[in-house]
Amino acid sequence: MPMPQVPFDDRGLAYGDGIFETVLLRDGQPVLWDYHRARLEQGCQRLNIPLPSAQQLVQTWQSPPTSALEVLKLILTRGSGGRGYALPEHVEPRLISRRMPFAANAERWQGGVCVRLCHLRLGHQPLLAGIKHLNRLENVLARQEWQDSRIAEGLLADSSGKMVEATSMNLFWSSNGVLWTPSVDHCGVAGTLRAALLAQGVIREGTLSIDDLPHSERLWVGNSVQGVWPVSELLDAHDNVLATWPMHNAPDPLQGEAHRLLGYREFPASESK
């Protein structure tokens, strides 16, 4: 299937005027679809882009699967036209998609990951916070801060020194036996796995400052495609070790609930790379 294209005057290209979703497909069926659809709807409302029909969305995963696990990426732009930033009189959104085979990294589920506290601080823009819009230069810049493949993710704080998320995952921590995630009211993306865990009462929204980050009981990063990675080591922006956490074989309450939602069994060899 040829790769979809967009023309020069597409507003997604010109201004990042659109949203996207990255959806795990298991045996050709989307996982956590209700949450993806809800975030897509919220993004459309916030940006004032007409929502595609259910049929248009379903068609993006209607062909037979090529792999037990796949990732479906949807991009919805406001379409072409308009005079500069002004909208065209008739907005015709453009929905394009692509499917790729996927394999989860089960080693990271079990062995944990090393993460880095990024130098970049996320700016506040409440009108764009939470939705998965196409203006992602902050994430791109943050991801350029390291090349060492041993570092699995970068953690991002905001301009006021509060932790927000990782570059492409949400952040979770435990404190006094309760599981928490930062609010994403001022910046950051409200991940669908995070949304499902909040809805199930597994996690709560809380505040974690940069200074308190190394003193967390436990830390995790996760999203709806990769699942949940426990953090074993935290580096600062100069690669100094700020904290380490032992990985043990005791049940992991966050990963257990998350992987149940995603259909990942615990450490399944068949789904590892």
Place this chain on the structure above:
Amino acid sequence: MPMPQVPFDDRGLAYGDGIFETVLLRDGQPVLWDYHRARLEQGCQRLNIPLPSAQQLVQTWQSPPTSALEVLKLILTRGSGGRGYALPEHVEPRLISRRMPFAANAERWQGGVCVRLCHLRLGHQPLLAGIKHLNRLENVLARQEWQDSRIAEGLLADSSGKMVEATSMNLFWSSNGVLWTPSVDHCGVAGTLRAALLAQGVIREGTLSIDDLPHSERLWVGNSVQGVWPVSELLDAHDNVLATWPMHNAPDPLQGEAHRLLGYREFPASESK
């Protein structure tokens, strides 16, 4: 000439990972090119995108002009590839361009314009401030705040209540006979006309709060394509009149210098719509 396209995996589309320029062509030659090129270079440095060669850039305006005035839009993306936000091993930037005939709005030069103070406040992100990157959702949202065609531009303050720019123009004001423009160190775009006026010593960088905006001696908005529009009327976000300024036939020091730089004669009937 067919409109250029970019594929689904282009990072300009996926993340707004790129920059653009909108250049006035007069008789097929770019106006203020040194300033456009300098900003392009600064954008490439900031985002770590290889700069196109001078030859690649010159080729975008090498065909014969179709109109005395044209607008050349360049989009430079980081190209395709990479794993998520991580860069591909070999970055191959994509430079695409389009030329359109243009006519300046001389009525606005002479009669002034009505502008509106937008509700949206620009977020601070010093790493992206000043450059003309493709993450422009704030501008798109601000431009959606009004439909009334009598309103020519929307003025934008930042989250700390300081004036920054207009949605697609820079802002200028006079105080005690001195001409000023806001700094763009925390947000906003450093326009090329603004840069040329700063370099010539015509304007200086200063601070203007929202509260002081209506009390300005005079206000202007302008860019390197449209030239400079004096502001005759300022509305708040509820369309209440905050201030008016009389338009008179006395020489306009800012517009005079700006239009000399752009090659616009004063109120030339032949270049009006």
